[in-house]
Amino acid sequence: MPQQFWKPGTDKPRILEDEEGGVVFFAPSLSSASSSSSRFGYASIGSQRQRLPVYKYRTAILYLVETHATTIIVGETGSGKTTQIPQYLKEAGWADGGRVIACTQPRRLAVQSVASRVAEEMDVKLGEEVGYTIRFEDVTNPAATMIKFLTDGVLLREIMDDPLLTKYRYVDSFGSKNLELIWKKLEMVLFCVFPGMVADLLEHIQRRRPELRLIISSATIEAKSMSDFFQTSKKHRGPEDHEFVPRKVPAVLSVEGRGFNVQIHYVVEPVSDYVQATVSTVLSIHDQEPAGDILVFLTGQDDIDAAIQLLAEEAHASRKISSGLIVLPLYSSLPRAEQDLVFSPTPRGKRKVVISTNIAETSLTLEGVVYVVDSGFSKQQFYNPISDIENLVVAPISKASARQRAGRAGRVRPGKCYRLYTEEYFVNEMSSVGIPEMQRSKLVSCVIQLKALGIDNILGFDWPASPPPEAMIRALEVLYSLGVLDDDAKLTSPVGFQAAEIPLDPMISKMILSSNQLGCSEEIITIAAILSIQSIWVSGKGVQKELDEAKLRFAAAEGDHVTFLNVYKGFLQSGKSSQWCHKNYMNYQAMKKVIEIREQLRRTALRLGIVLRSCEGDILAVRKAVTAGFFANASRLEVSDLIFLFPARLEAFSHNGMYKTVRGSQEVYIHPSSVLFRVNPKWVIYHSLVSTDRQYMRNAMTIDPSWLTEAAPHFFQNLRRPDPIAH
Numbered sequence: 001m002p003q004q005f006w007k008p009g010t011d012k013p014r015i016l017e018d019e020e021g022g023v024v025f026f027a028p029s030l031s032s033a034s035s036s037s038s039r040f041g042y043a044s045i046g047s048q049r050q051r052l053p054v055y056k057y058r059t060a061i062l063y064l065v066e067t068h069a070t071t072i073i074v075g076e077t078g079s080g081k082t083t084q085i086p087q088y089l090k091e092a093g094w095a096d097g098g099r100v101i102a103c104t105q106p107r108r109l110a111v112q113s114v115a116s117r118v119a120e121e122m123d124v125k126l127g128e129e130v131g132y133t134i135r136f137e138d139v140t141n142p143a144a145t146m147i148k149f150l151t152d153g154v155l156l157r158e159i160m161d162d163p164l165l166t167k168y169r170y171v172d173s174f175g176s177k178n179l180e181l182i183w184k185k186l187e188m189v190l191f192c193v194f195p196g197m198v199a200d201l202l203e204h205i206q207r208r209r210p211e212l213r214l215i216i217s218s219a220t221i222e223a224k225s226m227s228d229f230f231q232t233s234k235k236h237r238g239p240e241d242h243e244f245v246p247r248k249v250p251a252v253l254s255v256e257g258r259g260f261n262v263q264i265h266y267v268v269e270p271v272s273d274y275v276q277a278t279v280s281t282v283l284s285i286h287d288q289e290p291a292g293d294i295l296v297f298l299t300g301q302d303d304i305d306a307a308i309q310l311l312a313e314e315a316h317a318s319r320k321i322s323s324g325l326i327v328l329p330l331y332s333s334l335p336r337a338e339q340d341l342v343f344s345p346t347p348r349g350k351r352k353v354v355i356s357t358n359i360a361e362t363s364l365t366l367e368g369v370v371y372v373v374d375s376g377f378s379k380q381q382f383y384n385p386i387s388d389i390e391n392l393v394v395a396p397i398s399k400a401s402a403r404q405r406a407g408r409a410g411r412v413r414p415g416k417c418y419r420l421y422t423e424e425y426f427v428n429e430m431s432s433v434g435i436p437e438m439q440r441s442k443l444v445s446c447v448i449q450l451k452a453l454g455i456d457n458i459l460g461f462d463w464p465a466s467p468p469p470e471a472m473i474r475a476l477e478v479l480y481s482l483g484v485l486d487d488d489a490k491l492t493s494p495v496g497f498q499a500a501e502i503p504l505d506p507m508i509s510k511m512i513l514s515s516n517q518l519g520c521s522e523e524i525i526t527i528a529a530i531l532s533i534q535s536i537w538v539s540g541k542g543v544q545k546e547l548d549e550a551k552l553r554f555a556a557a558e559g560d561h562v563t564f565l566n567v568y569k570g571f572l573q574s575g576k577s578s579q580w581c582h583k584n585y586m587n588y589q590a591m592k593k594v595i596e597i598r599e600q601l602r603r604t605a606l607r608l609g610i611v612l613r614s615c616e617g618d619i620l621a622v623r624k625a626v627t628a629g630f631f632a633n634a635s636r637l638e639v640s641d642l643i644f645l646f647p648a649r650l651e652a653f654s655h656n657g658m659y660k661t662v663r664g665s666q667e668v669y670i671h672p673s674s675v676l677f678r679v680n681p682k683w684v685i686y687h688s689l690v691s692t693d694r695q696y697m698r699n700a701m702t703i704d705p706s707w708l709t710e711a712a713p714h715f716f717q718n719l720r721r722p723d724p725i726a727h
């Protein structure tokens with residue numbers, strides 16, 4: 001039975017406040033809005049729009065945007081920042097003359113759902129006046145789209161897209177002239193919801209393009225530090241900035257008020273098992289609270305699966321309280337159709353429980369949600385530049401995240417948020433903001449993008465949160481070894497510029513570019529598409545044996561990359577059949593995504609002048625192309641010295657599966673999901689490392705070590721001669 005763990009006496013309405021008193025600026029008294037609903041022309045939904053707190057600030061916002069290069073808007077969750085401000089700008093004519101109002105969001109799901117909502121409010125078809133672009137999916141019409149929602153990553157790519165192509169055709173060096181091209185092309189008003197690198201880059205661009213307007217808006221933004229950042233030029237900012245250029249003082253507007261109250265409840269004692277506590281809380285809400293859906297925040301798919309299982313068991317054991325519950329998972333690798341279920345209306349007399357990762361944390365409105373259960377944890381990516389491993393770690397969330405989570409309730413009616421941590425912990429121990437992404441991410445893709453934008457002096461770049469120097473150096477090293485950067489750390493022509501054009505990890509981009517000379521671009525594009533998604537196999541839980549057998553049907557002795565080609569061929573031969581996928585323990589949605597990504601990569605390749613050609617089974621060419629991108633991820637099996645004395649008899653007993661990476665001599669093992677697991681060839685290259693009980697190589701392929709020096713002589717010149725076991 002659910003335990004009684006809510007603090008007595010906290011059941012009174014408590015408006016979510018900035019506990020730190022962090023909001024420091026207030027709106028200049030610029031009058032409240034004067035618009036009437038008839039001006040909007042979307043009458044049925046117009047009154048809803050007018051009830052939102054941000055509506056009173058419509059005129060103020062338009063005035064500030066008109067008169068300031070940058071406007072920072074701070075407002076509670078649900079106050080209407082994301083859905084309304086782009087519409088105000090459009091209504092005021094900011095999208096006239098072919099300009100676009102762009103609104104960035106950190107997550108794909110938020111981009112899609114907010115775009116749909118705004119299209120609905122404007123009563124237009126999604127993909128026309130209002131559209132969205134996420135990686136590998138463009139739902140816009142260049143001739144018609146005025147408001148466009150997009151992820152940060154897509155925006156970066158759009159900024160550099162045209163100038164890159166233009167540059168590549170006309171000039172050899174990518175100097176400051178190129179920036180002028182970017183500014184000419186970028187006819188956008190930008191509405192940047194989350195501050196981070198994108199805001200910084202835009203500010204950089206803005207200093208040369210005064211007509212560009214930037215709005216930074218969030219419920220959790222540290223307005224003071226952001227404002228300071230935009231006002232002062234702290235450092236020398238790069239070769240193109242010899243003179244000190246003061247930044248224009250940004251306007252800061254605080255939107256008062258919130259949609260509906262959200263009561264916050266804390267546990268009295270810390271919980272020892274947050275999955276169990278989540279399940280108890282959901283059941284007790286269902287038992288005791290009036291109608292309304294529940295949104296639960298856990299950390300990842302494993303937690304979510306465990307919670308769903310537990311909920312099913314406990315619900316079964318206590319029939320009385322469990323009837324009428326519809327439980328839905330929500331995480332990023334879930335097929336789109338299943339994700340969409342969370343937006344569908346809850347049938348009468350039922351209660352939906354959405355159990356989600358933090359993909360539902362920002363900008364999302366799930367209409368029926370009245371209750372939020374916050375576990376206090378999320379999975380966060382941490383990158384270690386020394387080992388080059390990106391780990392997803394379960395870590396406590398920040399106050400900023402906690403507020404965002406609570407803000408998913410109270411959007412269309414009052415709500416409640418149940419925090420599975422104590423109030424004391426929240427007030428005294430929880431950090432105010434999390435560690436910025438910039439400081440815990442791999443930087444290769446970010447560095448190549450900065451370079452492509454013409455920002456060459458990245459060490460002198462004025463980051464809002466400086467990344468660790470080791471990560472920066474590691475990124476520069478990788479890009480240099482790939483031939484993407486030259487001795488002066490500038491993008492090389494054409495390889496560097498071409499690699500920057502491909503929306504993938506530069507190692508994959510280099511692999512694609514190399515496939516052109518090797519005559520196997522069709523195969524390599526298939527491999528690149530498959531490497532871009534999490535997994536093409538169904539989750540092995542409960543069906544591991546069957547899954548392993550299915551893999552064996554496609555397994556190639558050369559390793560996972562060649563196995564992918566067999567899988568893809570089988571899928572095409574089956575007529576892209578879902579039954580075929582089901583029979584072979586393959587994720588049908590993932591395979592459909594592979595087809596989509598592949599098509600987009602083919603278009604990019606054609607644009608870059610790559611000839612689309614199949615090697616017709618010449619697997620050697622494919623393996624060499626993979627090596628050309630991933631040579632830095634080579635590793636060699638560690639074999640006992642005894643092998644040299646008794647080579648024939650002892651080979652099988654001469655190793656324990658441990659490899660050493662050629663760069664850095666780290667101990668690594670082949671991941672159990674690889675077709676080379678237990679095969680242990682002498683030399684392999686891998687796609688990525690994951691760290692659990694050991695460090696594992698995911699997606700491994702056998703190589704001949706001589707290909708390494710062929711692919712990157714400069715990179716390997718300092719390494720000792722390949723071990724005799726290789727030959």
Ligand SMILES: Nc1ncnc2c1ncn2[C@@H]1O[C@H](COP(=O)(O)OP(=O)(O)OP(=O)(O)O)[C@@H](O)[C@H]1O
Pocket residue numbers: 052075076077078079080081082083084117218219259362363364365367407410411412
């Ligand atoms: N899909 C939707 N269905 C119903 N109402 C919606 C929907 N999307 C938004 N709304 C309404 O519009 C309000 C404003 O949403 P919006 O996303 O613009 O707020 P916000 O200030 O950007 O919030 P956040 O900081 O949480 O992203 C919501 O509180 C809700 O009342």
